[in-house]
Amino acid sequence: MALATRYPRVMLVDAARETLDEARRRIRSGGPLTDADDLAAAVALRLDAAGRPTLSRVINATGVIIHTNLGRAPLSIGALAAMQHVGKGYSNLEFDLESGTRGSRHEHLADLLQRSTHAQASLVVNNAAASLLLVLGALGHGREVVISRGELVEIGGGFRIPDLLRQSGANLVEVGTTNRTYVADYEAAVTDRTAMFLRVHTSNFRQTGFVHAPALGELAQAAHAKGVVLVDDLGSGSLLDTTRYGLAREPLVQESVSSGADLICFSGDKLLGGPQAGIIIGRAEHIARLKRHPLTRALRPDKATLAALGATLASYVRGEADQDIPVWRMMATSPQEIERRAEALVGRLGPLGAGFSVEDGRSAIGGGSLPGETLPTRLLCAPRALGAQAAAAQLRHGSPSVVARLEDDRVVLDLRTVLPEEDDLLTGSLRVLVEPPCAS
Numbered sequence: 046m047a048l049a050t051r052y053p054r055v056m057l058v059d060a061a062r063e064t065l066d067e068a069r070r071r072i073r074s075g076g077p078l079t080d081a082d083d084l085a086a087a088v089a090l091r092l093d094a095a096g097r098p099t100l101s102r103v104i105n106a107t108g109v110i111i112h113t114n115l116g117r118a119p120l121s122i123g124a125l126a127a128m129q130h131v132g133k134g135y136s137n138l139e140f141d142l143e144s145g146t147r148g149s150r151h152e153h154l155a156d157l158l159q160r161s162t163h164a165q166a167s168l169v170v171n172n173a174a175a176s177l178l179l180v181l182g183a184l185g186h187g188r189e190v191v192i193s194r195g196e197l198v199e200i201g202g203g204f205r206i207p208d209l210l211r212q213s214g215a216n217l218v219e220v221g222t223t224n225r226t227y228v229a230d231y232e233a234a235v236t237d238r239t240a241m242f243l244r245v246h247t248s249n250f251r252q253t254g255f256v257h258a259p260a261l262g263e264l265a266q267a268a269h270a271k272g273v274v275l276v277d278d279l280g281s282g283s284l285l286d287t288t289r290y291g292l293a294r295e296p297l298v299q300e301s302v303s304s305g306a307d308l309i310c311f312s313g314d315k316l317l318g319g320p321q322a323g324i325i326i327g328r329a330e331h332i333a334r335l336k337r338h339p340l341t342r343a344l345r346p347d348k349a350t351l352a353a354l355g356a357t358l359a360s361y362v363r364g365e366a367d368q369d370i371p372v373w374r375m376m377a378t379s380p381q382e383i384e385r386r387a388e389a390l391v392g393r394l395g396p397l398g399a400g401f402s403v404e405d406g407r408s409a410i411g412g413g414s415l416p417g418e419t420l421p422t423r424l425l426c427a428p429r430a431l432g433a434q435a436a437a438a439q440l441r442h443g444s445p446s447v448v449a450r451l452e453d454d455r456v457v458l459d460l461r462t463v464l465p466e467e468d469d470l471l472t473g474s475l476r477v478l479v480e481p482p483c484a485s
């Protein structure tokens with residue numbers, strides 16, 4: 046009767062009812078009878094599952110590095126340690142240890158952000174969408190925000206820039222055309238009600254051909270001449286140059302600062318490789334206004350987020366981001382190294398690995414960063430005979446869950462996004478996948 050003492054009565058009764066219903070259904074459709082011990086065990090399993098959080102670790106074998114559905118950036122060892130260290134006990138979250146009086150949570154990352162981006166001031170909120178909402182609400186409410194028609198974008202999950210503007214109480218003033226917008230278009234739209242020019246990085250698609258958008262520096266000059274604020278929504282935003290990994294150039298945060306943007310918003314968990322957060326950096330006077338806005342209280346980040354983001358930024362300040370931060374390490378992994386790990390994995394499967402092959406493929410960056418850009422990789426391809434859908438489902442339902450890619454009617458695994466320490470677990474999952482069912 047251990048179950049009766051461990052779980053509330055209602056949970057126990059519900060689990061017993063559901064188990065019996067299921068047994069009846071099975072028997073009605075010709076299944077075997079179930080004895081009382083099996084029923085009790087099934088009730089215990091059901092209760093165990095009900096007591097577990099549904100959010101769990103998965104192995105990302107898709108090769109998409111910043112996979113939004115799989116939690117975007119895996120955290121660095123330093124970030125994880127900082128969350129544990131700060132979260133385990135109390136902290137100086139809003140306490141000034143120097144004076145022994147109340148402090149501000151917003152001060153903890155000020156130095157690190159200043160050093161890594163060269164911006165005067167900063168404010169961190171829950172995510173980049175929230176950072177835009179705050180900037181638009183605080184500086185644009187009841188006023189006009191000028192934006193290019195080429196940048197009225199949907200970021201994903203139905204999150205659209207025009208909707209956000211409406212929500213913030215700012216009036217949207219569209220200028221230019223879908224493909225070409227000039228500085229003069231922005232200038233001509235300025236009235237005494239204009240609060241800002243908003244530049245939105247078109248992060249998840251690319252326009253080519255007969256296109257024009259003003260350089261950020263040009264736009265900053267025009268904004269300042271007209272006495273309006275230039276806000277740059279970078280989306281991902283990167284502190285490292287992506288071209289050194291053979292990729293196109295994702296805009297650098299530092300360049301937005303030096304180009305003269307007054308406020309810059311970017312994500313904590315895209316190319317920065319940290320926890321979910323929205324980072325706003327820029328001129329001290331504007332940041333001070335944001336800090337006083339009531340929305341800031343509603344959007345403030347948790348101590349665990351600040352701890353993880355602090356450790357992540359510290360890696361950049363030390364110049365060790367490319368070694369510490371998983372998304373950069375994944376980008377830097379060579380196809381030869383990926384092949385070596387894939388071959389080793391097949392080797393550990395022994396005779397069961399016979400149907401696997403290792404072939405050329407491409408890994409994606411994902412997460413609204415560098416659309417269409419891929420890196421050469423080597424794919425571990427499962428035997429076609431397993432059936433793509435069935436094999437993918439079995440991998441998802443395993444423990445741990447493995448999320449793979451379906452390509453050419455097969456399951457393929459890209460080890461670029463599998464952490465090296467997960468290779469053994471993945472070997473186990475593949476063994477279960479191809480093992481002949483044991484005769485019992």
Ligand SMILES: *Cc1c(COP(=O)(O)O)cnc(C)c1O
Pocket residue numbers: 172173174175200245246247248249278279280281312313314322323412413
């Ligand atoms: C991803 C993105 C956002 C939103 O960032 P979240 O961190 O998902 O809130 C905003 N703007 C752009 C251009 C983006 O790419």
